[in-house]
Amino acid sequence: MLSNLSVNLEQNSYQIAIAPNVLSEIGNYLKSLNVGNKILVVSNAMIFDEYGETLINAIQAANFSVSHHILPAGERHKTLLSIQKLYDQALENHLERSSTFIALGGGVIGDMTGFAAATWLRGVNVIQIPTSLLAMVDASIGGKTGVNHPQGKNLIGAFHQPKLVLIDPQVLKTLPHREFRAGMAEVIKYGVIWDADLFQQLEAAERLDELEYLSVELLQNILTHSCQAKADVVSKDEKEGGLRAILNYGHTVGHAIESLTGYSLVNHGEAVAIGMSVAGKIAVKMGYWSEVESQRQDQLIIKTGLPTTVPPMLEIDDILETLKSDKKVKAGKVRFVLPQQIGSATVTDQVTPDIISAVIKTCQEKS
């Protein structure tokens, strides 16, 4: 079982290979890429313990010279300080312009490794080997890289496309359940905004709340359809001029909830799930979307073990305030992505504070 997708860009198109055991096949991929001999693998301790040896052995078997660097795990280490450690390591290993960083990990490792690769010697190669579901279907594709500023997420970064994305679905077996569900929120997002077929496959599944309930085929399909959705959107809008904004579905209110709950109570995927539920209801209220489809979305979210209701302790006014301070706000108008039918969405700045608060009220009462 191998899915081969491609992200088509004006320059630097690349391949996404999704297959069980693809990690041990990396040698052939490396040889076909025309990169230099030196490779630096970046990971965190936990993930490297699980999968590092397989990867390193496969790279060495293909006669590449490989070293690795372990960064501390967790979003709070996604900082310039970690990047400096990668620079030091790159220097120590005499990386050249033709050399390659490999990110083995979740989105945190992927974003940092990508940024170090973007800025070492003004740009060396990077290969993404995402190990969390979120990183597989989202963070590893599209070339956004970066780190956090003490006062804001992802404020520092660069666009730097990977040379290759390798996805082994089997590594998900060690991923904590809550992280799995967080990734599923993005999968549902692609179903709603882009791929009705994916949406139906998810609806057809009996349970989606833990990996073990998914058949190997369904998992492969989920990954393939989701990566294809992201690849399609990115191909059409590499640097976030327009279309790419639809990937923000569920993220407008989602980000506000994450931020107001201090990035701890509710994780990113849960916040996005709530945000999709709210955005869906706004779309219904404004006549963009049918009530029936909006309810089908909410049922899917619930089946995945994700929340649809806004945490009761949040004040609506605080949410509205936070929405207005979002960095993507233009001229004070909040931009919402709203579904029109399953598989298609649009962007609008016509959503008024009144509508938002009315909808959030109904989403909070339920809880």
Added chain:
Amino acid sequence: MLSNLSVNLEQNSYQIAIAPNVLSEIGNYLKSLNVGNKILVVSNAMIFDEYGETLINAIQAANFSVSHHILPAGERHKTLLSIQKLYDQALENHLERSSTFIALGGGVIGDMTGFAAATWLRGVNVIQIPTSLLAMVDASIGGKTGVNHPQGKNLIGAFHQPKLVLIDPQVLKTLPHREFRAGMAEVIKYGVIWDADLFQQLEAAERLDELEYLSVELLQNILTHSCQAKADVVSKDEKEGGLRAILNYGHTVGHAIESLTGYSLVNHGEAVAIGMSVAGKIAVKMGYWSEVESQRQDQLIIKTGLPTTVPPMLEIDDILETLKSDKKVKAGKVRFVLPQQIGSATVTDQVTPDIISAVIKTCQEKS
């Protein structure tokens, strides 16, 4: 007197405007660029004292909202720490994706401001206003940005093209003489590798060792021809695939000399001047170039008050060793740019250590 050049790239082409007093005209340029309202000017104390007020007033008169940040002067402050200060300032001023950094200074300010702009919010606008001759004819054009790693120059960086380059020749009047001559080394370089007309104009001048001996017309021509040369080469090879290598003329041996003299005794321009003299003689010895033209080059270097001889305390073996460790060396072969005739050069990896040491010996005996 206004020269308007353009750097033509696949995406993001931009204009270089060279004219006395162009700083006070910035308002019209800003209005035509379609950038957001917020501007952050970056400079060092000395340069800002001289030219900051004129610039800030002109920006404000055009109704843009402007703030500024002063970085400490000097190459040793070209570090990630300075970049972090720029990030903090960008955050404090709520810069948005449509906002603009303006670099007002030499290459150090230009490289740092460019890198901060390349990586803040994954890329905001930057306008280069170079104030040293070197920055005018070289650093401000072409999109190379970056900072130093404690263990090597320019190891950290990104390609990020400016939206506009504004050059006011009059600001050179406050530039120290030695810095002026350093910039002239690059000007001579363009004459030798790209623009025979420029070379002849330089030859026709009576003195070139201090700015005051240059007529307003000659200075305008020097800037225009040099910027055009850099723009031509960069347009044809944006990311340093091939042609751009010829800009390294004089820099192979030059870098070795800078490095071996601890970046203090000999400045960059002086090292490049010596490097051009050495490369010229190598070209003659290998039959690429005529003795007569090589001597014309050396006379021009001398008339500019720049050195042609290798500092006597340097050991030839150390120079050869340093050449081999250059980051651009491929498979152990040193690549040299060699002139073929005035206005044209080629790149070769056929220069043997024997030839290099024989030539350096003659260059040292003379001193």
